[in-house]
Amino acid sequence: MPPTDASANAGAAPVTDTGTTSPTARESRIGPAADAGADSEDTLDLHLPDEFVALFAEDTGTDGKRSLGATATAGQASASAASAATVEGTGTGTDKTTATCASETPPASTAPNPDDLLGDVADWGPVSTPAGALHLVPVRIERDLPIISRWMNEPAVSAFWGLAGPENAIEEHLRSQLLGDGRSVPCxxxxxxxxxxxxxxxxxxxxxxxxxxxxxxxxxxxxxxxGGMSDRGRGLGGTLLRAVADLVLDKRPACARVVAEPDIRNTPSVAAFLTAGFRFSAEIDLPAKRAALMIRDRSLRHLM
Known part of the structure; x- marks a missing residue:
């Protein structure tokens, strides 16, 4: 997922996000870590062991829902044989896989999904905002690609996202997340x-x-x-960002901070994050831009 940012436009400025042209380009331009003075915590090592990555091997449908990978499926098959479990098929949209077992094991839908690094965004549901109910729905290529492609090819958007071009290039950007290990969910x-x-x-x-x-x-x-021209320039960015940041904190108890990295030159974007209760932490140099590191802390969410 490219280092991108959000903005709530001031005046006629569009609410856009910035980013590199593709996940591949992003990976190849990683440089040294920023000065640790911006925080007291050490930067994490991102190279996961091969055996750990294998645990998250998965098949992802076009509706954004993920099914367990080969390793997990094999383990479940053995457990099912031992407990005489009967498993119903997984549907599309918001349908869930359910299971009934001869033992007292609770239904699968009541347990955390170990194959999901973000806590199953598809099941987060809508959140109330002053502008109305907002619902994040994982992207479905066949349904959403045309409108996303149209948005990405608008000059004001492409200036920051860098994804203008034919639909197949944007489709690759989306599929790289949908077919990935679950660390990024496009919605x-x-x-x-x-x-x-x-x-x-x-x-x-x-x-x-x-x-x-x-x-x-x-x-x-x-x-x-x-994306919509009629939705830009009326302060929606800050409103929606606050709602989604709080939704993340509500749905992900282990998460103490929501972060973002708008281009430092994108003043409407930085202003949107400040309006949404994020604090400016530092300026950081990313491969494609100099960014403002914005952070919304769980401990400060009711104060900002």
């Missing part, structure tokens, strides 16, 4: 049921971004693009 933002924004919710502590600031375990990052 459509529905405000009162209407698609109007694109989001990326990601594990900042497992992202290349963590090499540029003192990351802490379970730091969660957000990227936002407000």
């Amino acid at each position: 459509m933002g529905l405000l009162e049921g209407t698609p109007m924004s694109y989001w990326e919710i990601y594990r900042a502590d497992l992202d290349p971004l963590a090499r540029h600031y003192p990351a802490r375990p379970h730091d969660t990052g957000v990227h936002l693009l407000i």
Whole structure:
């Protein structure tokens, strides 16, 4: 997931997010970590052991829901044989896989999903905002690619995201997340049921971004693009960012901070984060930009 940012436009300025052209380009341009003086925590080592990565091997459907990978599936098959479990098929949308067992094991839907690094964003549900109910729905390529592609090709958006081009290039950007290990989930933002924004919710502590600031375990990052022209320039960025940041903290108890890294030159974006209760932590040099590291702390969420 590219280092991108959100903005709530001031005046006619668009609410956009910045980013590199592709996940591959991002990975290849990682440089030295930023000065640790920005925080007291050490930066995490992002190189996961091969055996750990194998545990998160997965098949992802176009609806954004993930099924367990080969390793986990094999383990479940053995356990099912031992306990005479009957497992129903997984559907699309918000359908869940359920299980009934001869033993007293609770249904699978009541237990955390170990194959999900973000706590199953698809099940977070809508959140109330002063602008209406916002629902983050994981991207489905066949449904959402045309509108995301149209947004990405608008000049005001492409200047920061860097994803302008044919649909197949944008599709690659989306699939790299949907078919990845679950550390990033691309979502459509529905405000009162209407698609109007694109989001990326990601594990900042497992992202290349963590090499540029003192990351802490379970730091969660957000990227936002407000796509519709009619939704820009009326202060929605700050409103929606606050709601989503609080949603992350509510749904991810292990996460103590929500982070973002808007381009330091994108003053509407920085202003949106400040409005949303983020604090400015430091300026950091990323491969594609100089960024403002913005942080929303769980401990300060009711004060800012």
